[in-house]
Amino acid sequence: MSQPTKSQNAPQTAIQPTRAQNYAEWYQQVVRAADLAENSPVRGCMVIKPWGYSLWENMQRVLDRMFKQTGHKNAYFPLFIPLSFLEKEAQHVEGFAKECAVVTHHRLQAGIKRDGKPGLIPAGELDEPLVVRPTSETIIGASFAKWVQSYRDLPLLINQWANVVRWEMRTRLFLRTTEFLWQEGHTAHATEAEAQEETRKMLDVYADFAENWMAMPVVKGRKTEGERFPGAVETLSIEAMMQDRKALQGGTSHFLGQNFAKASEIKFLDQAGILQHAWTTSWGVSTRLIGALLMTHADDDGMVVPPRLAPTHVVILPILPKPECAAVVMEACEKLAARLREVSYVGGTLEVEVDRRDLRGGDKMWSWVKKGAPLRVEIGPRDLEQGVVSVSRRDRGVKERTAMSADALVAGVVSLLDEMQQSMFAKAKAHEVANTRSIDDPKEFRAFFTALKPESEGVPTEIHGGFALSRFAMDPMEESKLKDELGVTVRCIPLDGQDDPGQCILSGKPAKRRVVFAKAY
């Protein structure tokens, strides 16, 4: 083995800046340090790097299983949508036609480019431009119209894993990118009640996934009119509080009524032989969840991945102070890895990596800290003499190590991971609870959101900013004004809330319920 060298990619330092110094920049630096993704040469499009993509693969695997268990089947529909399809639903085209990628030509030929230089220029103009799908209600609706004839064909429960494109002017890796990966469920039902039940059921699936796999607590709720999906009758969402106390919409589930069924002519003969329009839903989550995962759990040392979604659960780091002990240390590492790989965990077996890279020990250790692998196990000659290994939990301080026998680790690794998973959820939940406040006084409401100065004052000890639970009379004009003034919106009307009549925090008019107000991603 050649002399270890210091890697340029994995310096032995924490993330700079810290969350308290500059949260937005900290986010970008964690994405970079954890090797999750990078900007591409194509404006607004990202490259999802292997560690980031494996998080998405794990999310996909779990969600896909949940979708199939609830009776959905996967299919695949075209990337391109004829412009005329998008125009079918008035509100929908209004919402989605504004910023999208438009294919106008199907050939390139030699010519003079716009910059005056010779090169390839578009040729073969299409009769009708094609839009790269921003979402697929209209193109999937065209298939559903063919597939659905009778009540026997319903419910039709379809999901698609796909890439979509929404031309974005200001992008941030994972949180808002021109192209992103997602799943979109599309279902058709014989009755309104069934479609509403589906809308709610899939929201519950998302909440289950967020809380029990991502360890990210969420509030389930209804969107106000202004925040609804274009063309939907009702939009439900899960909202999570990030560490900077802003809300992030993690997934949405839309009850579309008969709007899209009418636009796409999805009709069926009911049991009485009468032709009816179907009732449809759609629901989706995207690679945005990776950004949510980061902002829920990462710390000033880098990413922290909840064990149940970790691509590598345990990384084994051989400590090799002298070449002569390399063989025996490596053998102990591989032996432990083999034993751990036989341990069952969340429907599979543990993913274990022995880091054999030709790097300094500190660099290796830090690279895994930054990636957020749940458990690091160091094994060196001294450990072997004492019959122990050194175990470090990613959710604890970087320097914290626990010495235990290999047997104890193998026997206890699953409870350790389970405890970490629960502890990560509990920590995130405590953060949400600590930064959620019922506010009835308009002055206090204003102060709550304006006192937020996380970038200049370090991590604040007092609550300012977060989720305000305040009454709202559902006036869209008031909501719009609030957004302009404070950058605050109604995130949702909580599903588990109860009527609690009083004065609207914005207008003073009578209001029935409290809603969640927050700044949001």
Add this chain to the structure above:
Amino acid sequence: MSQPTKSQNAPQTAIQPTRAQNYAEWYQQVVRAADLAENSPVRGCMVIKPWGYSLWENMQRVLDRMFKQTGHKNAYFPLFIPLSFLEKEAQHVEGFAKECAVVTHHRLQAGIKRDGKPGLIPAGELDEPLVVRPTSETIIGASFAKWVQSYRDLPLLINQWANVVRWEMRTRLFLRTTEFLWQEGHTAHATEAEAQEETRKMLDVYADFAENWMAMPVVKGRKTEGERFPGAVETLSIEAMMQDRKALQGGTSHFLGQNFAKASEIKFLDQAGILQHAWTTSWGVSTRLIGALLMTHADDDGMVVPPRLAPTHVVILPILPKPECAAVVMEACEKLAARLREVSYVGGTLEVEVDRRDLRGGDKMWSWVKKGAPLRVEIGPRDLEQGVVSVSRRDRGVKERTAMSADALVAGVVSLLDEMQQSMFAKAKAHEVANTRSIDDPKEFRAFFTALKPESEGVPTEIHGGFALSRFAMDPMEESKLKDELGVTVRCIPLDGQDDPGQCILSGKPAKRRVVFAKAY
């Protein structure tokens, strides 16, 4: 349960026309009858329906495992490629820029359309048009150039599962579509030998997958200059013989030399500290394999899915002649299903479906015949009295049934599926062998390919058409002439062939090796 009705979707008939009557039309009809895919309203793009998509999911799962076992990691790169990137490699742009989807605008606004009517028209013209990826060498090369600095960063072994677009004028479901799904592997290596080894290794992975999972025998070989991937130094492929004796290229693996590394500036410091260009490869298979699967195994009754790739291994069909026996029959069906679902098979457990649909028994049975589910199990009151179930293999005649006890089925189901898998491979192999001929006489060669009249004469008993193993002097002009005259091309120069000098079948000039000549998809 209401009165069973005859379904419009699953008439009790075999496929019309048969293979012998009209092979091309038979293909389309099997795709339709098996519910694999359908044409979409977008020219050249297909909708992959749930049963077809689940075949792709199974292929993905197996291939993905093979890629990971050979050290590859998945990542994701942008859908769009700036025109200037495509222009970087001269041959590559020549091969791919001709017919592709070009994004020229990023907005739609109200205006007058080309047909003179008011509506949405493209706006926000891009400074540089973007091409929807036809393949990703150039955009992935841009990332590799950043990721590779030192020999320590090599080999870099990446795979991407993605959609790609190549504007096609004549399309056929799965075989040639404007948009298709595929995986594209992209790797960078420090030495030419390593890159060549990778190229060969991935070809072997594809051949392993084709033969041992798809039950589709393949010939591994090198492409001639004219059939190479644009920009590649060498292209390897697997070629399979379809039932009409045409060849289908099932997968390709390209040794790209330093061509793309130079175009994208993928450079590294070698161990001696000298800056070198990397050596790269790329390799891919696509949803085309579903067409290959169909044309290898389907028969005049519909699709036949090899057990190892089947989405449903066993379908249980309750026979309910009288309503009063429904409960006891259904209970027996569910009990058997539960037992079968516990049986281990190819890395998971058996997928078993009890078909409870409200359809006539014959329609149900035929719908599964057409989908090609490997085993059908009928259970009726008479079977229950006799303590048996009726088992039908999809690779045997539709009316063939074997009575056996449920215990015997559960105990023997895996060997039955294994036997089917082997028998399907053996049958396809026998077909390939029977229709492959060493030909040295130019007249015989011409007759071999011109006597092919499968559409008018029924399934022929004599060999005419197929793979001709003939010597070729590698003259691209001769190959091009042959293609124009007979529609025959060199499919590959077999890797396991040996030198066998003689006269070129086309030019009479000295030639070293035999190659595979065939008509092809």
